[in-house]
């Protein structure tokens with residue numbers, strides 16, 4: 511068997527808001543915590559977070575760096591690695607896990623908190639990086655507010671794209687067009703969109719045009735639509751391949767089942783943030799705190815048994 515690097519009370523996968531908040535709580539309970547994070551992540555891509563109380567404006571990068579420093583101050587260790595698998599080892603009664611990382615790392619831990627998030631599924635568009643998170647957005651709760659009064663194009667490939675367009679029209683701007691990429695909606699929707707004055711275009715996005723400011727989007731057909739904001743709605747891909755061998759229960763929508771303390775169907779393994787269904791930094795942080803408090807209680811109980 512490979513040598514085990516070290517043994518921890520809790521191994522946390524992912525240094526996003528969920529994982530970092532859990533680490534801060536657990537370390538303050540005196541637990542040995544290792545955070546394993548591969549870098550990147552959705553929060554780091556958020557250029558302007560304005561809905562996290564106490565921060566009138568903070569970049570995702572700053573939020574994470576501050577969280578890492580705070581967790582380290584209470585004793586959390588962090589390693590920049592990719593977790594490739596987690597197995598039950600049963601070395602702690604009902605708890606006990608082994609985590610493997612790319613490059614051959616092996617870690618033993620009494621418990622695991624997974625906060626590995628998700629990746630946006632993005633269409634292939636030229637110049638996307640230039641406008642991403644400035645005028646090209648992927649989350650209405652995060653950035654819908656930035657479409658206020660703007661010519662907004664909504665991109666996507668499902669019924670939820672149409673629902674998003676109706677919501678944006680109601681909340682933020684009268685000037686909404688939808689580019690439906692390979693999806694034909696049921697007839698009822700077309701009437702509703704017409705009544706709301708929302709144009710539906712059956713096409714795929716190709717190029718974003720502008721200077722510092724987004725001005726228009728070229729479609730595969732060659733048509734150009736004027737827009738100064740884009741909301742993209744192609745969904746997410748969960749960062750969960752390393753959980754594959756555990757047989758964790760999911761609900762029909764693909765969300766991992768947890769109890770109200772975010773413990774998964776496997777005792778000792780908690781799941782917070784995107785994998786548990788929420789896609790807001792402050793919610794992931796709250797879930798991390800709840801998971802850590804419950805886990806700590808369980809560790810106290812196990813010690814006194």
Ligand SMILES: Cc1cc2nc3c(=O)[nH]c(=O)nc-3n(C[C@H](O)[C@H](O)[C@H](O)COP(=O)(O)OP(=O)(O)OC[C@H]3O[C@@H](n4cnc5c(N)ncnc54)[C@H](O)[C@@H]3O)c2cc1C
Pocket residue numbers: 523524525526527528529546547548549550551552553554555556557558559560561562570591592593594625626627628630643648649651652653749752782783784785788789790791792793794
């Ligand atoms: C452009 C943009 C703007 C946003 N704006 C806002 C906003 O204004 N307000 C708001 O509340 N939310 C915002 N969000 C959403 C917010 O970032 C997410 O809700 C939040 O990131 C969820 O936290 P998390 O801890 O689940 O995941 P993340 O922050 O995504 O962190 C997951 C971490 O796990 C790591 N990881 C993944 N797989 C592995 C692995 N196998 N091994 C090791 N590490 C791994 C990732 O690299 C990453 O560092 C925004 C997101 C984006 C993309």
